[in-house]
Amino acid sequence: MILTFFLLSLLVLFLDQWTDGWSTMHLFCVYRSSLKDPLFYIRLFGHVLGHAGWEHFLNNMLLLLVVGPPMEEKYGSKPLLCGMVFTALVTGVLQCVLFPRTGLLGASGIVFMLIMLSSLAGFSGHHAAGCSAVLWSAGVRYHFCA
Numbered sequence: 001m002i003l004t005f006f007l008l009s010l011l012v013l014f015l016d017q018w019t020d021g022w023s024t025m026h027l028f029c030v031y032r033s034s035l036k037d038p039l040f041y042i043r044l045f046g047h048v049l050g051h052a053g054w055e056h057f058l059n060n061m062l063l064l065l066v067v068g069p070p071m072e073e074k075y076g077s078k079p080l081l082c083g084m085v086f087t088a089l090v091t092g093v094l095q096c097v098l099f100p101r102t103g104l105l106g107a108s109g110i111v112f113m114l115i116m117l118s119s120l121a122g123f124s125g126h127h128a129a130g131c132s133a134v135l136w137s138a139g140v141r142y143h144f145c146a
Helices: 002-018 022-027 038-046 054-075 077-098 108-119 126-145
Strands: none
Touching: 002 022, 002 054, 022 038, 038 077, 054 077, 054 108, 077 108
């Protein structure tokens, strides 16, 4: 899952260069637009694959490739995919609601989710559920206030 995400993000970055930025702006950057626009729903989830350039891509992917594989090994691909999709949806919706005049792209939210997940790897039982709720809300606040 993590390697696939990396390769898809790399493909999107190449596509950005080939289309002179059109694909990233129209498909992989979420911003407030009409709910009747079918591309809005692609952007709502696809913004995590888009990056502003090589530096942005490499910084996100470095952390993703360090933290992601152990989390995928521990929790499995399907739960990790669900977490990534949920993170993309929540960050996309919050971006549109809270910051209507700006766009959001990149895997920073996914990376932060993986970092928080790795910090919970040693917890068990009901403590993990409470900690994950607190850390998830802190992660959302961090992602949008930084």
